[in-house]
Amino acid sequence: MFLETDFFQQLALTRQYLHQHPELSGEEIQTTAFIKDFLQKENITVLETELKTGVIAEIGTSDGPTIGLRADIDALPITEETQLPYTSVHPGVMHACGHDFHTTSLLGAAIILKKNEARLPGKIRLVFQPAEEIFQGAKQVMDAVDLSSWSAMVGFHNAPELPLGAIGARASKQMASVDRFFVTIQGIGTHAAHPDQGSDPIVTGSQIISNLQAIISRHIPASEQAILSVTHVNAGNTWNVIPDKFQFEGTIRTFDETLRKKIIDQMKKIVTHTAESFGQIATIDWITGPGPVNNDPKLFKQLSLAIPAIAKETVALKSNLGGEDFAFYQEQVPTFFASIGTGKGIPLHHPAFLIDDEALVYSVNYYLKAVETLFDLLLV
CATH class of the missing domain: 3.40.630.10 (Zn peptidases)
Structure with a gap:
């Protein structure tokens, strides 16, 4: 030595x-x-x-x-x-x-x-x-x-x-695989006093984020290690306007390639279908990291x-x-x-x-x- x-x-x-x-x-x-x-x-x-x-x-x-x-x-x-x-x-x-x-x-x-x-x-x-x-x-x-x-x-x-x-x-x-996601929910902006005249992406985005938390707890075996973390949220710029866009990003981590694909597929379904149920459009940008x-x-x-x-x-x-x-x-x-x-x-x-x-x-x-x-x- x-x-x-x-x-x-x-x-x-x-x-x-x-x-x-x-x-x-x-x-x-x-x-x-x-x-x-x-x-x-x-x-x-x-x-x-x-x-x-x-x-x-x-x-x-x-x-x-x-x-x-x-x-x-x-x-x-x-x-x-x-x-x-x-x-x-x-x-x-x-x-x-x-x-x-x-x-x-x-x-x-x-x-x-x-x-x-x-x-x-x-x-x-x-x-x-x-x-x-x-x-x-x-x-x-x-x-x-x-x-x-x-x-x-x-x-x-x-x-x-x-x-x-x-x-x-x-x-x-x-160490785990790393994937990064960036989600954009496109709604219709309006006055905060008249939400019925628009299509609020904040409500939609909030619902999506809540729904995503069920992927790990309800779709991944408890014996496996995996996380899905939303780490950054952005929407609007003032108190009395409902914005037309809601964005959030975060990461998915796991040790198993099969589970990695399963989590990503399940996330795509939740994001897309939840947005559709509110009459809005969601896009997901993926940055595939190392295994x-x-x-x-x-x-x-x-x-x-x-x-x-x-x-x-x-x-x-x-x-x-x-x-x-x-x-x-x-x-x-x-x-x-x-x-x-x-x-x-x-x-x-x-x-x-x-x-x-x-x-x-x-x-x-x-x-x-x-x-x-x-x-x-x-x-x-």
Whole structure:
């Protein structure tokens, strides 16, 4: 296990710089430039791609197996409340999901892997992925880089609810599928004193939202995990006018593809038929996100045996209805994804979210151990 104190102290400063300069999904221009400059100073080859943001780099001179290591780089539209000396300098933008930590972890692993490049029996592809928070970045990487020859891909997410240095993974159902919906109900606006002269979409929309809550409770087995959450509603702009439009959006999450389709089909019926019963028209815009995060069985078996050597402790993870676009990579390459405890206990996406920089020891060594283990596995 690599434990050089000065190395991790310098790496912590890198993490703090990235934290101070967050950029939103698809806008990671300066972050991309920083990563490229960092890697080039370490004589690491940055590959030319058509990615607008994000970086793909390569370490290794052998023609052996190719292993991908992935970190996401984007931030969230959240106003920071940590009061750290390195708090975000961009108002309303914050690394509240720890992607600054993920990026720094991969940069640290890259330095060590580059120093040992001559001994690598294959190639390492470093994937600094943009736009994870909007579930677009993985697909952008897959469009820009041919993954068909890659033997494995490894990623992780920080877990503030886990103790510092704890590492865990599940064979399947680690994180949920994610679908986003945006519904528009078109009615007829009128004076609030004369609702009979119009067709009130607020009443219709409210009824639809209530009806949707029965999908999970009455159509999905109690033994299954699934949610349908309406998270944003918009209608009207004053107190005495019934508007002509009602809009709402939200998300559907589950671990089973059959249930995923069932929930979506049932939602379409409820939205459409309820609107029709009020004489109105409903449209649904869908944004299909990633499927559930499921680890490749062979990689899971080997890496689960290897991780205790570098973890402070190993934990049995519960399924998490949060989503991860790392799941898209499963479609083209065997993958392994873990959770690494950062020990602060403040939840992801919270304006006071914190990372303990001591966790870099475990995240960097996680990448290094994964490379060592997978090369041993793939070269048997």
